[in-house]
Amino acid sequence: MTEENWKRISLDEIRRMKDAGEIHHNPDAPEGPELGDEFWKNAVWEPPRGSTSVHLKLDPEVFDFFKRQGKGHITRMQDVLKAYVKAHQGQ
Template sequence: MTKENIVRYSLNELLSKDGGTQDDAPEGPELGPDFWATAELVVPRAKKSIHLRIDQEVYDFFKSQGPGHLTRMGAVLRSYVEAQRRS
């Protein structure tokens, strides 16, 4: 996402929105039959809510990359688990 794509709204502006999209929002690409012929349903895995103590530096690193930092942390842990299972 580039900076020119970022739109900032105040809380009052968000609360007054009707939940629709911007009038000038671009249409997504046509995916076509080839895409749908090989499309695969991926069901999200169940997640467990836990309390986890981590180093401040580790948390700050992921948090500095923006929203989704907990998801990214989980992805790194999942990669580690999968690598350990392969070895």
């Protein structure tokens, strides 16, 4: 899921949605397993890193290929680069 699919709302808006019956809650939904202290003992939270802004020269045909696919061409280029890195990290 990407941020473009996210909708940010306030706590007041969540409460309004709950009061209006717009938020579904199944009281019969099963509880998840209890994860005890041993599970959390070595847990580590790493805050998300921000993006690094760079100036990048591309061959015109490369840029045009992605641009012709429409909105989101920069994200698609980033996805290709991520896939390349992932494929080559195991080598």
